[in-house]
Amino acid sequence: MPRKQPPLRRLTTATRWPVGIVLTSWRYMWRTTPLYRSEEQGSWGDDAPPLLPDSVNHEGIQRVGHGAGPMFRRRYTAVIADSELSPEGLMERLTADLDRAAPTEFATFKKLEGEKGNLQVGDEYVVRMPGPWDGPVRVVERTPTAFRLATLEGHLEAGQIRFSAETDNGRLVFGIDSWARSGDRLSNLLYHHLRMSKEIQLHMWTSFLEGVIELSGGSRAEGLRIHTKKLEDFPPEVLADSDDPPSTEALRALHDKPLNFDLADRTKFTAEKGWHIDDYRQPLPSEGPGPPEPGGVWERAKQLMLDYEFADPKIVTAVYAEDAELEGRDMLLEARFWNLIRFRFGVRVGGVVDQTCEQDGRDVRIWGWSYRTLQDHLEMGQMDYQVWKWADNGEVEFRIHVVSQPASVPNPIIRLGFRLFGRREQIRFARRACERMACLLAGEDVNRAADAVAVRDKATV
Numbered sequence: 491m492p493r494k495q496p497p498l499r500r501l502t503t504a505t506r507w508p509v510g511i512v513l514t515s516w517r518y519m520w521r522t523t524p525l526y527r528s529e530e531q532g533s534w535g536d537d538a539p540p541l542l543p544d545s546v547n548h549e550g551i552q553r554v555g556h557g558a559g560p561m562f563r564r565r566y567t568a569v570i571a572d573s574e575l576s577p578e579g580l581m582e583r584l585t586a587d588l589d590r591a592a593p594t595e596f597a598t599f600k601k602l603e604g605e606k607g608n609l610q611v612g613d614e615y616v617v618r619m620p621g622p623w624d625g626p627v628r629v630v631e632r633t634p635t636a637f638r639l640a641t642l643e644g645h646l647e648a649g650q651i652r653f654s655a656e657t658d659n660g661r662l663v664f665g666i667d668s669w670a671r672s673g674d675r676l677s678n679l680l681y682h683h684l685r686m687s688k689e690i691q692l693h694m695w696t697s698f699l700e701g702v703i704e705l706s707g708g709s710r711a712e713g714l715r716i717h718t719k720k721l722e723d724f725p726p727e728v729l730a731d732s733d734d735p736p737s738t739e740a741l742r743a744l745h746d747k748p749l750n751f752d753l754a755d756r757t758k759f760t761a762e763k764g765w766h767i768d769d770y771r772q773p774l775p776s777e778g779p780g781p782p783e784p785g786g787v788w789e790r791a792k793q794l795m796l797d798y799e800f801a802d803p804k805i806v807t808a809v810y811a812e813d814a815e816l817e818g819r820d821m822l823l824e825a826r827f828w829n830l831i832r833f834r835f836g837v838r839v840g841g842v843v844d845q846t847c848e849q850d851g852r853d854v855r856i857w858g859w860s861y862r863t864l865q866d867h868l869e870m871g872q873m874d875y876q877v878w879k880w881a882d883n884g885e886v887e888f889r890i891h892v893v894s895q896p897a898s899v900p901n902p903i904i905r906l907g908f909r910l911f912g913r914r915e916q917i918r919f920a921r922r923a924c925e926r927m928a929c930l931l932a933g934e935d936v937n938r939a940a941d942a943v944a945v946r947d948k949a950t951v
Contacts, residue, residue: 498686525713526716528716533725536720537669539554539649546628551640551642552640554728561720561721561722562721566716567665568663568703569663569711569712570711571661573706573707575706576658578634578663585637590701593701597618597887599611601680604629611632611634613628625641626642636654648673650670651667684757690831730779759871773930777884779882788855791877795877805825806919809821825837827911827915833868837861838864855881858876868904868908869894875888896908
């Protein structure tokens with residue numbers, strides 16, 4: 491996965507955001523460069539993105555199939571007269587430092603992987619723009635007159651972009667070709683429906699073309715051309731490609747991540763110290779008195795817990811290795827907010843309970859497991875899931891115990907959003923999990939309106 495910039499460098503870049511936004515808006519409103527824009531319907535057969543070379547690292551690449559909304563096949567073109575450089579010379583000068591052409595008050599390229607100097611296959615960059623987001627990319631092709639980048643997980647787009655130079659009738663032609671969908675539904679809303687991101691992107695790449703013209707030592711021979719093809723129909727194999735690679739690779743990356751809280755400090759996990767302590771108890775259909783019945787409610791609830799089926803997939807889904815031992819298993823959770831934004835974070839199963847014990851003078855059989863939050867999670871803490879059966883009367887219960895507090899989140903937008911909505915979404919997840927478990931075991935519609943679920947806050951664990 492791409493490395494992050496050092497905090498000081500990120501802070502330095504971030505200080506340019508307000509100035510960059512003002513300058514970019516001013517230049518956008520008052521630019522005099524003639525632009526010739528055209529758009530038509532495209533087709534997959536003619537406008538599909540180029541294949542990724544087998545020789546490059548595919549880990550973490552955000553392909554077209556991983557995105558949302560239509561794909562746009564776009565070409566930006568600049569014709570340059572009297573260039574001092576050949577196509578090879580221009581590309582050599584440009585790839586030594588992409589910021590030579592970039593509108594750096596608005597967007598800057600920072601190399602995170604690879605040697606300084608000319609860009610090579612396998613190098614990784616992050617494109618920093620006004621706002622608290624990164625645009626990570628990897629170089630997947632490099633020739634004397636062209637290079638191609640693929641977006642990485644976390645980018646606002648899913649696809650590829652290619653930069654090339656050639657001669658035509660004695661003039662130098664520089665082109666930028668992109669094949670991309672929005673990275674998620676929120677990005678698609680801003681780009682395709684509200685068109686905000688679309689205009690920002692157009693300004694960025696046309697400004698890049700102007701930077702290339704200046705870098706070449708020549709002059710613009712004609713207006714800049716932007717031709718767009720829109721594709722809304724994709725072959726099944728393209729959409730099927732969206733299911734696995736990034737999730738599988740992100741799951742593997744969890745192996746070396748530590749917990750984001752000190753488990754040995756659990757005596758301080760109290761409400762007075764800022765921790766939320768929640769208990770949820772959901773009655774399930776009863777069995778006969780005695781131990782759990784073969785194939786009965788208790789055993790079926792246990793299987794639903796093993797398969798993470800109690801979680802509402804509209805709120806949270808999980809990716810994990812099914813053949814891995816439950817104890818110590820890494821799980822990649824994907825949470826959805828308003829079905830527009832997706833957050834991915836890791837947890838690790840920290841304990842499995844399987845016991846018969848006495849509670850308040852009654853025998854009860856308990857089975858369950860818990861997971862704990864890993865580094866980069868939005869929260870810190872642990873969630874315990876258990877199914878109980880009381881031997882004296884056959885009552886069965888599903889219980890969730892939560893110890894949590896917000897984690898330190900560097901992104902100010904996400905931090906604010908989590909403060910506003912995080913607690914509400916956490917409670918919603920747990921309540922819905924209880925209701926869904928009851929519905930599945932009763933054979934009822936899991937989409938019915940939620941029943942009341944008993945919740946009580948404790949002062950200590």
